[in-house]
Amino acid sequence: MPLETTLDRGLEALGIECPLEVRGRLLDYVRLLAKWNRVYNLTAVREPLEMVQRHLLDSLAVLPHLRELQPKRVLDVGTGGGLPGIPLALLSPQTDFVLLDSNSKKTRFVQQAVVELGLQNVEVVHARVEQYHPDMPFDVVISRAFSSLREMVEKAGTYCGSDGMLLAMKGAWPEQELADLPAGFILRDSQRLQVPGLDEERHLICLAPTGGAADNGRGII
Numbered sequence: 001m002p003l004e005t006t007l008d009r010g011l012e013a014l015g016i017e018c019p020l021e022v023r024g025r026l027l028d029y030v031r032l033l034a035k036w037n038r039v040y041n042l043t044a045v046r047e048p049l050e051m052v053q054r055h056l057l058d059s060l061a062v063l064p065h066l067r068e069l070q071p072k073r074v075l076d077v078g079t080g081g082g083l084p085g086i087p088l089a090l091l092s093p094q095t096d097f098v099l100l101d102s103n104s105k106k107t108r109f110v111q112q113a114v115v116e117l118g119l120q121n122v123e124v125v126h127a128r129v130e131q132y133h134p135d136m137p138f139d140v141v142i143s144r145a146f147s148s149l150r151e152m153v154e155k156a157g158t159y160c161g162s163d164g165m166l167l168a169m170k171g172a173w174p175e176q177e178l179a180d181l182p183a184g185f186i187l188r189d190s191q192r193l194q195v196p197g198l199d200e201e202r203h204l205i206c207l208a209p210t211g212g213a214a215d216n217g218r219g220i221i
Contacts, residue, residue: 006052007056010195011023013196025117029113029117032116033055036081036112042109057198058195059084059086060084061202063088063091069139073096074098075141077142077152079099080103085099086122095121099114100125111124129155134159138164141159141164142166142167148177149168149174149177149180150181153166153207164209169204172201185210
């Protein structure tokens with residue numbers, strides 16, 4: 001099946017409207033990722049068609065939930081080859097994204113992708129998570145297969161504003177990780193995600209700072 005058809009059907013299944021120009025840039029990103037991957041080993045996924053499903057659609061499955069939060073600034077922690085940050089940024093032109101990773105070859109690729117895709121709302125930062133010093137907190141801090149929830153809170157929780165949210169993209173329901181959640185954040189919400197073309201579990205875990213506006217005092221819901 002052509003890449004365009006797979007992407008179109010996936011976007012329709014997710015309920016995401018995507019201008020043709022943006023669809024073209026999403027596919028340009030996949031082709032760029034596949035090209036660089038042959039040399040830099042950015043992802044274990046090798047085939048562009050599989051990248052559309054496992055990278056583009058997997059990342060964009062959280063877009064409707066991100067839009068509900070209406071963030072102005074988003075930090076993608078451990079972005080790797082630019083996921084989920086680049087697909088989300090392409091469909092969220094009014095939101096500013098910072099894509100953070102400690103792997104220099106990956107951030108070099110991401111920077112090149114940002115230039116070639118003409119993304120004006122993305123900044124790429126090469127640094128360890130705990131050594132990053134942003135000028136101001138973020139409305140949303142998101143990660144995709146970055147670390148345990150405890151490690152995400154301990155390393156990146158300080159970058160989340162008091163009214164913000166940590167969004168962790170997970171596979172199976174992380175029951176043990178939630179039981180091990182450190183103080184300072186609570187489970188505010190969770191969403192079971194269905195990625196078109198993938199018969200695998202996906203969950204979005206939404207953590208809110210305790211005492212922030214996102215913490216409605218009811219704890220786990």
